[in-house]
Amino acid sequence: MEQAYGEVNQLGGVFVNGRPLPNAIRLRIVELAQLGIRPCDISRQLRVSHGCVSKILARYNETGSILPGAIGGSKPRVTTPNVVKHIREYKHGDPGIFAWEIRDRLLADNVCDKYNVPSVSSISRILRNKIGSLSQPGGQYEGSKQASTPQSTLPYNHIYQYPYTGPMSPGGTKVGGHHPGVSAGHVSIPRHWPSAHSVTNILGIRTFMEQTGALAGSEGSVYPHKMEDWACVNRSGFSSSQNLNGLEKGVMEADIKYPQPASSLSAVSGFVPACAYTSANQYGVYGGPGGGYVPPGHHWQSQSSPLAHHGPIHGGDITASMAFKHPGREALAMNRKSSGSIMKTQEAINLVHGLSIPASSS
């Protein structure tokens, strides 16, 4: 119940099986890569398996987003009220109609397209459960809106992976399906590092969290109050100043705090160390291998954090934008020549800090 669980990988890093890495670390992975640090070095420094580093970077390169994909949930349902309504009408008009005929008519009438037309079995179920019993007085469906086009069917994945900075959706509504890929990149991560030296701040823990919450309310960005809100980034607050090395950061990575063991990489130890899943995500705070797990008692962020306040929260809607991708990335790859030694890496890290600390020092 209150267990603080986590595991330690071969590199000494802490992770929670089945859960995404904190955004702070995901971001750091991308940033370091952009600085020309080799994935293997990133892996070692952040103590994240190289497979994971590879995956995150590949995803980033492909989509421009560092966000994890949508976890859980089901496919968007195809039997929308509108579809049911039509089925009902078809059935009413021809009580002997077969399910497959209904299916064909749904397609013919453009109620659905081939991608979201219900299966015959689904139609049968609808006929049996909803229409057969006639439990619903019909007509109270959501208006006359055509809710069954592919666009409106809300591909649930997108709300996670492609932070869509829609023109509206002030309530952070379930953003209408937006196709992936297209929009990736026009959002960015705010960049101002918390504090370059504080372990707690390096990953932007508490204070950022609060910021995030506050900002989130401003634009209606919705962060699920659960795990996916690791992506607790607000896309609005920094959109105008996003061109610091192409990376914007600051409102994010507040979510986690990972107490990593100070390993032999002393030079880096101050860089990676603190992380832990927020209490908001119901995970205990845990420390590194040496320290064992810290009991989740101290709740550095209470469940009723600011994050929980900003407007309507729709559980699965992460419209947070951590997506960013900047053109100059390749240029940075020139650093790649550096052999990836820790010293070099540290320089790069310092570079990051140098780039990104407008006013972060406490």
Add this chain to the structure above:
DNA sequence: TGCGTTACGGTTGAC
């Protein structure tokens, strides 16, 4: 040695 890939055991959330 670096890194892409994948099996595995895990979590999540809509249905």
Add this chain to the structure above:
DNA sequence: CGGTCAACCGTAACG
């Protein structure tokens, strides 16, 4: 309200 299912996760290991 608990079970199912299909999505995703990161690690570890392989090549």
